[in-house]
Amino acid sequence: MKAAVYRGPKDIKVEEVPEPKVSARKVLVKFKAGSICGTDLHFYRGDWKIKAGRIIGHDACGVRADTGERVVMIPLTYCGSCYFCQRGMPTSCERYGQFMGINRNGFFAESIAIRPKYLVPVPENVCDEEAAIVEPVALALHVMDLLKPNVGDWATIIGQGPIGLLMTQVAKLKGCRVIAVDLEDYRLELSAAYGAEFCVNAGREDVVKRVKEITERGSDVVVEAAGKTRAVEQTPRMVRNGGRVALVGEFKGRMNFEDADEACFFTTYLSPVEYPMAVHLIAKKLVDVKGLITHRFRLRDFEKALQAADNVVEKPIKVVVTK
């Protein structure tokens, strides 16, 4: 079968690989559609390294070969019975906490053998393309649930890529007033369409000053979804006293907490727990993922898909790959 295989930086190509083996515990899922994530681009650009020969991809849907049911695949593996799993933190699973498409084979392949516990059924009114963009929705739900904003709170979302744009949508669902921050106007236009009250171009404006002006005493909650050290470093100066900050895109930086009295900072990752709700919100049209799609390719043209996702001139947001 064909799969997108990582060989090294700028070297991710579609190759012929052996068919996956179905065991008593695993079922075969035939690939329908998937989307390229910022993580895949980090591998492509050479920022992050993974094992050569790894099949990449961690956001995709397919069809179960045994039942014919359409399913979304959860990329995290967890045991359910270790210290962290029993405390509701499967992402930190001590037994086999791994991430498909990163430290085990992922979804950009014609088929995959996977345990049914990692499969979420897709309702009929959710199309394949929509079911290919569930991971950032699940992440946005996870982050906003941890931030626990109150109705009417200011939520400043730094970075309006796919994750940031979904944070903007979920923050609106939580009743927040959103300040969207990005360097690209074409992304901020979408933020406004999704209900952001203020859109700040960090290339032209002093973001910290602007957030302080808008909110008077600082943002109640702040999300770093730009993946930039500089954005991490700005968060203590944007949050109000006693507010909350989630670091999602980047965890490094030199932070000064002088202006962030009693504020709470935390890092956060994806969790499998929110997947069913993510699919449900897409089905109910409460979260829009279709509007994020800027490019479409076939799996056999995977390299072209990566190139488009990596080329700012093409104004990419979400690049979808179908069978």
Ligand SMILES: [Zn+2]
């Ligand atoms: Zn991802």
Ligand SMILES: [Zn+2]
């Ligand atoms: Zn575990």
